[in-house]
Amino acid sequence: MNEKGAKEKRIGIIGVGNIGMAILRGLLAGGVREKIFISDENKEKLRYFESDPETGSRVEVCESNEEVAKRSEVIILAVKPNAVPGVVEEIAPFMNEGKILISVAAGVPTRAIEDYLGEGRKVIRVMPNIGARVREAVCAICKGEYAREEDEEIAKDILSTIGTVYSVKENDMDVITGLSGSGIAFFAAIIDAMADGGVYEGLPYDLSLAISAKTAIGAAKMVLAGEKPSGIKAMTASPGGTTIRGVYAMESRDVKAAMMEAVIEATRRAREISEQSSMKNAK
Numbered sequence: 001m002n003e004k005g006a007k008e009k010r011i012g013i014i015g016v017g018n019i020g021m022a023i024l025r026g027l028l029a030g031g032v033r034e035k036i037f038i039s040d041e042n043k044e045k046l047r048y049f050e051s052d053p054e055t056g057s058r059v060e061v062c063e064s065n066e067e068v069a070k071r072s073e074v075i076i077l078a079v080k081p082n083a084v085p086g087v088v089e090e091i092a093p094f095m096n097e098g099k100i101l102i103s104v105a106a107g108v109p110t111r112a113i114e115d116y117l118g119e120g121r122k123v124i125r126v127m128p129n130i131g132a133r134v135r136e137a138v139c140a141i142c143k144g145e146y147a148r149e150e151d152e153e154i155a156k157d158i159l160s161t162i163g164t165v166y167s168v169k170e171n172d173m174d175v176i177t178g179l180s181g182s183g184i185a186f187f188a189a190i191i192d193a194m195a196d197g198g199v200y201e202g203l204p205y206d207l208s209l210a211i212s213a214k215t216a217i218g219a220a221k222m223v224l225a226g227e228k229p230s231g232i233k234a235m236t237a238s239p240g241g242t243t244i245r246g247v248y249a250m251e252s253r254d255v256k257a258a259m260m261e262a263v264i265e266a267t268r269r270a271r272e273i274s275e276q277s278s279m280k281n282a283k
């Protein structure tokens with residue numbers, strides 16, 4: 001580890017939209033000690049942070065992306081993939097060799113960012129998910145050519161504040177984007193659909209939604225504790241009972257294939273974005 005603990009590093013976030021804001025809130029709730037520097041093209045969003053009592057005193061709103069880059073040691077770039085080249089070129093003059101750029105942009109390879117930032121600059125790529133809002137993000141992380149192991153450790157330490165971090169190969173980033181970056185929305189859709197089933201059968205929506213979400217947590221915790229999904233089914237589905245009737249309904253509508261397809265399609269889209277980023281860079 002470096003001279004300073006990762007949580008004492010000066011952290012900046014460029015782009016406080018959906019994921020940037022979720023990461024910011026997760027970091028603040030997770031005890032990051034230094035002020036966090038933020039910038040965004042959308043000045044309305046920034047004003048909100050200044051006046052928000054929860055974040056106001058612990059966040060410093062910067063006039064520009066350059067200012068965030070100048071004042072921070074670790075910069076989290078959370079703009080849409082098509083805005084990445086412009087922002088990286090803008091901040092490049094202020095990104096000396098000690099600084100670490102963490103990009104969370106889907107489908108933008110570290111190589112492309114390094115080309116915009118300049119040789120020798122440290123780039124870390126991360127695929128988080130919106131669970132960062134409640135410090136339950138899944139973050140996949142890999143480093144670019146010039147970042148060192150210690151830099152990846154610093155990034156992992158910072159991100160562990162907002163959830164669980166897995167080191168992965170860069171080639172796996174697109175599928176993780178489908179499975180987890182997008183996948184959290186698929187689980188939300190399933191929780192909602194099951195809640196609607198409860199409503200159809202007479203439960204009030206709020207109660208049905210809470211029960212559906214808690215049921216999902218129970219299944220997830222059992223799987224993480226080592227239980228196989230098929231084991232949960234076996235323990236629940238008694239012969240001639242209710243669960244097997246529900247399982248039959250799912251099987252007859254190919255819910256499993258639909259869920260696989262959701263991950264496969266989201267991954268395909270991440271690969272398309274990757275190819276577009278690489279092609280633009282090659283020009």
Ligand SMILES: NC(=O)c1ccc[n+]([C@@H]2O[C@H](COP(=O)([O-])OP(=O)(O)OC[C@H]3O[C@@H](n4cnc5c(N)ncnc54)[C@H](OP(=O)(O)O)[C@@H]3O)[C@@H](O)[C@H]2O)c1
Nearest residue numbers: 015017018019040041042078079080081083104105106181
């Ligand atoms: N959302 C997720 O769940 C999620 C998960 C994993 C990864 N990601 C990745 O995270 C990135 C951001 O996604 P998002 O959903 O958070 O998008 P978003 O809600 O649109 O947030 C992006 C923010 O960046 C601002 N922005 C645009 N251009 C800028 C510039 N040149 N300088 C500074 N700020 C700028 C946007 O302002 P305007 O509103 O004015 O455009 C917006 O506030 C994407 O690359 C995405 O692939 C997102």
